[in-house]
Amino acid sequence: MMRAFSDTLWRRPRLTIALLLAPPLIWLGVVYLGALAALLAQSFFSIDHFTGQVNRDLTLATYAELLRASNLDIILRTVTMAALVTLASAVIAFPIAWYAARHARGRWKALFYLGVMMPLWSSYLVKVYSWKLILAREGILTWGAEKLHLAWALNGWLALPVVGGNSLSVSATGTFVVFVYVWLPYMILPVQAALERVPPSMLEASGDLGAKPFQTLRHVLLPLAMPGVVAGSIFTFSLTLGDYIIPGIIGSSRRFIGQAVYEQQGVAGNTPLAAAFAMVPILIMAAYLWAAKKQGAFNAL
Amino acid sequence: MSAVSFDGVSRHFGPVRAVDAVSLDIAEGEFFAMLGPSGSGKTTCLRLIAGFERPSAGVIRLFGAAVQDQPPYRRPVNTVFQDYALFPHLNVRDNVAYGLMIAGQNRADRHRAADEALEMVRLSGYGARKPSALSGGQRQRVALARALVMKPRVLLLDEPLGALDLKLREQMQDELKTLQRQLGITFIFVTHDQGEALSMADRVAVFNEGRILQTGTPETVYFRPDVPFVADFVGSSNILPAPLVARLTGTHAAAALRPEALRIADAGPLRATVTALSFLGTATRVVLEAEGTRLTALLAKGAPRPAPGDTVALAWDAGDLHLMAGA
Secondary structure (H helix, E strand, C coil): CHHHHHHHHHHCHHHHHHHHHHHHHHHHHHHHHHHHHHHHHHHCCEECCCCCCEECCCCCHHHHHHCCHHHHHHHHHHHHHHHHHHHHHHHHHHHHHHHHHHHCCHHHHHHHHHHHHHHHHCCHHHHHHHHHHHHCCCCHHHHHHHHCCCHHHHHHHHHCCCCCCCCHHHCHHHHHHHHHHHHHHHHHHHHHHHHHCCCHHHHHHHHHCCCCHHHHHHHHHHHHHHHHHHHHHHHHHHHHHHCCCHHHHCCCCCCCHHHHHHHHHCCCCCHHHHHHHHHHHHHHHHHHHHHHHHCCCCCCC | CEEEEEEEEEEEECCEEEEEEEEEEEECCCEEEEECCCCCCHHHHHHHHHCCCCCCEEEEEECCEECCCCCHHHCCEEEECCCCCCCCCCCHHHHHHHHHHHCCCCHHHHHHHHHHHHHHCCCCCCCCCCHHHCCHHHHHHHHHHHHHCCCCCEEEEECCCCCCCHHHHHHHHHHHHHHHHHHCCEEEEEECCHHHHHHHCCEEEEEECCEEEEEECHHHHHHCCCCHHHHHHCCCCEEECHHHHHHHHCCCCCEEECHHHCEEECCCCEEEEEEEEEECCCEEEEEEEECCEEEEEEEECCCCCCCCCCEEEEECCHHHCEECCCC
16 A cells, blocks of 8 residues: 555656645645735725724725824834844844855854854843843943943934934834844855855956955855845844834834734724734835845846 | 966965975966876966965966965966856856956947957857856856956966867867967966877976976877876876886886887787777777786787787887886
8 A cells, every 4th residue: 555655656756746735835825825815805994993893895094094104104114124134134144154154164164053043042032131131221331331431422322313212222223233133143044055155266266357355245246145145134124024022122112013013903903004014014025025136136046 | 488487386285285396387378288187286286376375385476476475366367267167147248258347448348358259269149148058168168258358368277178078178179279379378277188188288297296297298298208107197108117127128117118009919028918808999909917017008900909818929119118217
């Protein structure tokens, strides 16, 4: 019986693939895409503000509400934060990934993986609360700045509008720092994988043809690493767009999309508006990927 | 003035002496081959000229100027890489124009120059394709065009024909030779294929274990090897051990005897037993054993063919037995 079964699989490779893919495809189709469709549908409903009941007639009223100044503010703030976090992660990740891909061997490579992955082993909440202590007015950063006689710089920065606040832990700067810290491994790993696939001879060829190291970086290495950077930025960008815990613990009282979704569907009970908010990151990511493809980010794949 | 000169150049990787005190002079306009087995240091020598490696000791001169402290992008040499190293994100024309783009040439000029270079390697009309859409031979020619468009004074080729099939390889050998004669620039190429080295180069340096054992014209290294390694590596000469040569000639030294110089005769100085025969098309290869030494003879078409197990007499012209210094 088993033998006949495995012989059949051997003769019909397509059947094998179909059997292997069916469970994940069903899961993806029903649970993920289904939920997404339900979400999309919700966003076209509206809420009766007197009764608090969801009105199941299709309308664009919820989207109109989304475009109110205070809500647009939330969207703009979240997108700006996600873009800055992504940019900073890419800039910090690149040299680390480069070192790991090109220079680290044996034990150093193991150390690199350990260093990148270890923060992922501990709870995200523990890390965020640790940062709350680090960034607090009584925390090590303020202390260090004082010892280095740089307190004026820190206070100057905190006095700035938008990015500043009473202390780093209640400023947008703090939110930014923690976002970068928490999502950095998701940028390093794909960039490292992309850099590892670039043959050393490619860089030598560039130098051989007269390119100085910086020109090689710009004309050869960055284009070839782009698929990795884009893959990493999908993580950092979308994770920042959707997160509601970090800005809730660290940062000013100005809200982000994730917090808005949380409040609208929980406290306020306005599921349609929450759904409309949730559509924003999805649309932004779709536009981002489309633009990246247009720019040729995946040409080297 | 020599195009390239090495003066006591070494390159060590930890305890490994990849290149060990090599001195070398390559004349301007020469087609020079670096021949040797893998790990013999020939590729490291090429990389030292290009600037991808720095010597642990010694001086490297290009046209008289010491360059061992100069990065690759300052040296008047260009390289055709073994794996071609074409940029996958650029099309063929932009690959060829890359060096000119770096040099700051405007788009129209560099594209014109790239198209001319592509024409020279007979790839006109392929400019808009991606390297991934080309065959191995075509990629190789793009790599060649990309290096030549820079008008280097020395062109370095690392196993340029290694990845091509036999027919393409022979065709490219002829093309490279013609190209080198037309352009008149110095070509230095690395190969482990002795046939390729002998047929293309003006001069050959034979490498082993990080050292150059012999440098000379193809005829010299083929017919008058200095040491047994060269005799064996360049065309698999028979090497007669010193005691046997002493008995045959009176001189105590190892000697090289080309397979094609051996004849099966009615009478001769050496008797041997035939152990195997193989038909090669233009000739028959005969493996023999004489006094504990394994010998190979190449019999021309039409010569009488012995059978395995036969005992035959071997003869050769006295001038073909080449005595060697190192034993």
